[in-house]
Amino acid sequence: MKFIRTTNFPFLVSVLYAFLGGIWILCSDKFTYYLTNDPTQLIFLQTYKGWIYVSVTAFLLYLLLNKGWKSLQFEIQSRREAEEELEQSLAHTQVGLRSTVKVIAETVEARDPYTAGHQRRVSELARSIATEMNLPHNQIDGIRIAANIHDLGKISIPVEILSKPSQLSDVEFSLIKEHPLSGYNILKDIAFPWPIARVILEHHERMDGSGYPNGLKGDELLLESRILAVADVVEAMASYRPYRAALGIDLALEEIVNNRGVLYDSIVVDACLRLFNEKGYELQE
Secondary structure, rough: OOHHHOHHHHHHHHHHHHHHHHHHHHHHHHHHHHHHHOHHHHHHHHHHHHHHHHHHHHHHHHHHHHHHHHHHHHHHHHHHHHHHHHHHHHHHHHHHHHHHHHHHHHHHHHHHHHHHHHHHHHHHHHHHHHHOOOOHHHHHHHHHHHHOOOOOHHOOOOOOOOOOOOOOOOOHHHHHOOHHHHHHHOOOOOOOOOOOOHHHHHOOOOOOOOOOOOOHHHHHHHHHHHHHHHHHHHOOOOOOOOOOOOOOHHHHHHHHHOOOOEEOOOOHHHHHHHHHOOOOOOOOO
């Protein structure tokens, strides 16, 4: 293909055609010698006529191929330019989306520094779990971004509840449980190339249907949502919360082991455990 692109392909084909035609004429003339009483004159006439025929057809073939070749080169160039423009457009779109996510995360951080630190740690853990599961790079990127803003819906909850230093009342907890839906409603109309809004909506759902807000279970949940659920609970238990001290990573891992296949996806749990037990993973400060 590289040779064809860098040479005058129609010209080469036409020359080859004329060369082969000449060989055919010379070979066929040998047979005409045995079919006439005046072979010299007949061979001359046959050869002269044959060369005219080959030359004319070679020229017409060149014109035909040259026109088609130029059209093909133009189409290839047009497609290459269109692909480059599309790649640039996608790159700019992704930069814009990442900037949007960054602004959202900073907005949450300004209102509730605890939530922001939690989101960053969950995002890194979720990304690491997805990588351990050998998911495609693009899917991993989507999980990381969703995790980085998964508590966006808490922006609608009073700060007094978020930072309350004691156990929440039933009414207060019912407000907290609305944050996945609130986050979903904020993001649902943004054209992310990943199901960000849905992942945020589902990150408190559980495999047995005991989660919220919709009581989904099993395969009704996106894989991304199941990964985020495990990362979220591990970080939340291991770290400080306004109403209790940190429980530590050992109790957090015990939680997902005891509820493996019940509340949490088994494959996701196994990947998370490998990170901590075999690969020395540690939650960020």
